[in-house]
Amino acid sequence: MRKSVDLNCDMGEGFGHWTLGEAPDEDLIELITSANVATGFHAGDPSLMNRVAGLCRQHSVALGAHPGFRDLVGFGRRPIRAPADELVNDILYQIGALREFGRRHGLALQHVKPHGALYMEAAANEDLSRHLVETLRTTAPDLILFCMDISVTCEVARRLGQPVVREFYADRDYDDSGSIVFTRRVAAPDPATLARKCLRACREGVVETVTGKDIPIAFEFDLLPFRYARRAGHRPCDQGHPARQRHHHRPRGGGPRPTKLTRQERPMNEILSPLPGTFYHRPAPDAAPFMAAGTAVAIGDTIGLVEVMKTFIEIKAEVAGTFVAYVTGDADPVMAGAVLATLE
Template sequence: MTATVDLNADMGEGYGAWRMGDDAALLGIVTSANVACGFHAGDWDVMAETMRRAVAQDVGIGAHPGFPDLHGFGRRRMTIPTGSLQNLVRYQIGAAQAMARAAGGALRHVKLHGALANMAAEDEALARACYEAALSVAPDLIVMVLARSAQERAAEAIGCPIACEIFADRAYNDDATLVDRSQPGAVIHEPELAGRRMAEMVREGAIITRSGKRIPTRIDTICLHGDTPAAVAIAAEVRRALVAEGIGLAKFGG
């Protein structure tokens, strides 16, 4: 059984006068925050405030780069030449690095967002291009990867520190991919179910698919989405369920 696990959530996804999620509440639950870098969501003021709060709560700060797609929240797939995509990632890492330092903290990890993350989970070459770009700016970053995906294989090939992630509120297929959001049951809305599933997966060291199949995997961190109505309730219940099983909560070490 894993002795400790990290809890992460995507944050800083408001923009201007528009707000997304309850970051303040989530920062009291999670141990790591993935902060939007202004391309799929977020802006300079939102980044600054989110990182300031993360530093105050001793929550690990990560960059959450995505496609330049504010209208689609970064969930629309794009075809961008590799060199340009790498510059896109570098640009966002640089912004996150600067804002974290200004808040009195430091950038410690990177996690790809939305459609970019989904594409990288399927395409090892794409994932490697993104990770190499991030590491060219911040060589000591821990790369957060979707467990048992092309993201994990790409990071292992590079030889960089990694943190393997599973999702609290998403169902899994038997090949360890996430069930498409368009399918019934793809997103889990019940806090008790999410908490029970996460405690079971961490205890067994395996992804448990919707058919009941067990896929052994390393589990360093659990993703708690912040942009759903039940987000805070799910996050709180996952934390409670893990603690009840004797599982410690701490920032991952890579």
């Protein structure tokens, strides 16, 4: 049974004066822990990317790039046949754009998740997945790649050492192989049905397929279709709704879910977790902690490690100062935005 998961949502999916869905990003951002931001090819534009990056910073939501095929008209859901290196160049271009907007707001890019038809193509195309992962190993070796557990992308990323996190789709049907059933047109889902589906996946580790068969499903985060909330008549995370129960599952040890603070409320000397996982003070169980009270900290110094699926991500200081204390205990689970340590 999963005690905690990352609640993830696609965001910034408009273009100029046009928007997709009926739930504004400003409302959704308060309900999630990580965001996939459209990066201009299937949706999104520079002003939208800048605005959503600012929202992520304000609400302590992890920032992720959501690159797609160059298909604004089809919303990135139409396949484009092109060489793997050309597609990876498009992905790299989009990642770089969002990374800079994140830097503008003092926020590191946590992950990348291909969108729509590009996601499905990479999931089955080893050549494309290999080109993508090899490029990430060179340009962004700590960038987490979001993908399906059964995908070629996941297998290649693990083999080459790129951090990878597996996802569960709340609003997509699954076939008996464990793959989502991809469609270009998606109807508004029923929130109660989605809540039951998510809770069952978290509690029992299974999902019902289109044939009525239960299959095991492995994942670390849950992609929730909050964009349809208003059309469906209510928000999935209203008080008392089953999805809210899972959203507020307490991590192991019984501690409360980390409180999100606004940028104005949060002092700049707090070091935050960029992703959900397990936080470690030490490089090895028998080693001394990375930091002790009173230690001088320079920008780029390692404060600790966050482990996700046996991949260890170094947490580095983004400001200089003097180390005060670890706020999160050694080997304690954390959510994105949790305060790990403080500097002065």
